[in-house]
Amino acid sequence: MIRIGHGFDLHRLIPGRPLWLGAVQIPFDRGLFGHSDGDVVCHAIADALLGAAGLADIGHLFPDTDPAIANIRGAEILRQTAAQIGAAGWAITNLDATVIAETPRLAPHIQEMRTAIAAALGLDPGRVGVKATTSEGLGATGDGNAIATHAVCLLHALPIHG
Numbered sequence: 157m158i159r160i161g162h163g164f165d166l167h168r169l170i171p172g173r174p175l176w177l178g179a180v181q182i183p184f185d186r187g188l189f190g191h192s193d194g195d196v197v198c199h200a201i202a203d204a205l206l207g208a209a210g211l212a213d214i215g216h217l218f219p220d221t222d223p224a225i226a227n228i229r230g231a232e233i234l235r236q237t238a239a240q241i242g243a244a245g246w247a248i249t250n251l252d253a254t255v256i257a258e259t260p261r262l263a264p265h266i267q268e269m270r271t272a273i274a275a276a277l278g279l280d281p282g283r284v285g286v287k288a289t290t291s292e293g294l295g296a297t298g299d300g301n302a303i304a305t306h307a308v309c310l311l312h313a314l315p316i317h318g
Contacts, residue, residue, distance in 0.1 A: 158312050159208040161205055161207040165304065176198075177303070197255055202214045210244070231272060247311065251307060270285070
């Protein structure tokens, strides 16, 4: 059995925070606002995985009201998500994410993001896709005030041992 999942996340950019995308710190003058590190790539991927497995979304597993997880890294969210979906009987076949940002330029960081995401999920980097695009100057991402990510994944059922 297989399942498909979709995730989306968007955070506004603010001064005084590091920019984390795809479990990689990107040099930039602003970072993403959030209770966690604001990593919209990891958050969208986690929601895609959780949705495909039929589990509660990222907001239920990592609530922004929990002081114990303040500034939690996206890579840790992915590690814990992978454990949750594995416990539910699912394994990741592949995933793909599209980051929407006017700035900074992300092309030089894509391979490092793929590698970091794969490491956090225990996957071969060849099963992780990351792309970047702009929104052509439209909306909050186009104005350079936010970064968003869409992610999709395919899960397959783990073999049942009895």
